[in-house]
Amino acid sequence: SQQGEEDPQALSIQEGENATMNCSYKTSINNLQWYRQNSGRGLVHLILIRSNEREKHSGRLRVTLDTSKKSSSLLITASRAADTASYFCATELTGANNLFFGTGTRLTVIP
Amino acid sequence: KAGVTQTPRYLIKTRGQQVTLSCSPISGHRSVSWYQQTPGQGLQFLFEYFSETQRNKGNFPGRFSGRQFSNSRSEMNVSTLELGDSALYLCASSPGLAGGLSYEQYFGPGTRLTVT
Numbered sequence: 001s002q003q004g005e006e007d008p009q010a011l012s013i014q015e016g017e018n019a020t021m022n023c024s025y026k027t028s029i030n031n032l033q034w035y036r037q038n039s040g041r042g043l044v045h046l047i048l049i050r051s052n053e054r055e056k057h058s059g060r061l062r063v064t065l066d067t068s069k070k071s072s073s074l075l076i077t078a079s080r081a082a083d084t085a086s087y088f089c090a091t092e093l094t095g096a097n098n099l100f101f102g103t104g105t106r107l108t109v110i111p
Numbered sequence: 112k113a114g115v116t117q118t119p120r121y122l123i124k125t126r127g128q129q130v131t132l133s134c135s136p137i138s139g140h141r142s143v144s145w146y147q148q149t150p151g152q153g154l155q156f157l158f159e160y161f162s163e164t165q166r167n168k169g170n171f172p173g174r175f176s177g178r179q180f181s182n183s184r185s186e187m188n189v190s191t192l193e194l195g196d197s198a199l200y201l202c203a204s205s206p207g208l209a210g211g212l213s214y215e216q217y218f219g220p221g222t223r224l225t226v227t
Contacts, residue, residue, distance in 0.1 A: 033215060040223075042115075042201060045215040088154065098144060098167050099216065101154035 004089050004102030012108040019076045021105040023089030024069075030092045032065055032072050033099065037086045046074075046087075081111045113138070115204050115219035123225045129190040132222045134202030136183050142166075142207020143185040144216060145177060148199040157200075160185055161207045189224075197226045 004025040013019050023032070031050045035043040047063045049056045049072070056063045062075040076083055086106050090099040116135045124130050136143050145157040156169040160179035177187040183204070189196055203216035 035218075040199060040221075042218040042220045043203075043216075045217065048215050090154075098156045098159050098169070100156065101146075103153055 004091055004100065006087075006089060006102040006105045008105060009103070010106040010108070012110065013079055015079060015081055015109055015111050017079055019079050019083070019107055019109070021074045021087050021089075021107070023072045023074070023102050025072075025089075025091045025100075025102075026070065028094045029067070030094055032063075033090045033092070034061075034063060034072075034074050035088045035090060035101075037088065037104075039085075043088065076107075079107075079109045081109050083107060084109045115202060115217050117200075117202050117219035117222050119222060120220065121223045121225075123227065124192050125227055126192055126194060128192050129188065130192060130224060131186055131188045132200055132202075132224075134185045134187075134204075134219060136185070136202075136204030137217055140204035140206055140217070141183055142205045143179055143183060144203045144205075145185070145187050146201045146203065147171075148201060148221075149197070154201075157187065192226045194226050197224060199223050 004023045006023045029051055031048055033048045034046040037043045047058050049063050049065045060077045065072045086104045088104045089102040118133045142161045144159040146154050148154045158165055158177050159167045163179045174190045179185045199221045201218055201221045203218045205214045205216045
């Protein structure tokens with residue numbers, strides 16, 4: 001499968017703690033994107049990191065990309081209860097015009 | 112700008128029937144992609160349209176088809192529905208400039224299809 005694999009599958013933390021999610025993929029990519037989904041609703045784009053970038057920040061989010069290891073991580077700092085959601089990584093493969101989604105990490109932030 | 116809209120939001124159909132789902136992209140976006148989300152298979156790419164042309168297609172049977180109109184609105188059709196087609200169908204739009212899709216996608220709220 002070209003889908004990414006994410007770990008952990010589920011993560012439960014206290015409000016204020018940091019959350020780290022990891023994504024691994026199999027083939028060369030143009031870019032990797034992270035999305036959030038609240039309880040069966042549409043996905044919300046968080047960050048896009050291109051294959052020639054190594055790190056990107058957006059507010060409390062930090063994404064890293066290691067193309068040699070074919071892996072990425074998403075760090076959410078100072079988590080809030082509102083961050084409770086499923087988080088997906090998605091890869092745009094070289095030569096393809098669509099996204100391949102990972103299996104997702106279910107994050108629960110306990111108030 | 113208004114976001115991506117999908118209609119209907121919920122749908123219940125019987126096995127063997129057909130269904131048409133609609134998606135209106137963000138104004139100015141020319142690329143529309145469709146995804147199926149199920150608990151077992153996760154998020155899977157169905158197809159992508161750009162300027163009324165299908166540019167890419169996922170690994171789904173021919174019962175799944177789509178089209179895009181000149182105003183970039185898109186429809187997908189599923190014929191001869193099976194129980195396994197029950198899913199959340201998500202539409203996403205992006206500017207989709209020629210040469211690739213290196214932009215984030217904006218997703219609609221989805222259509223929840225239940226096949227009985």
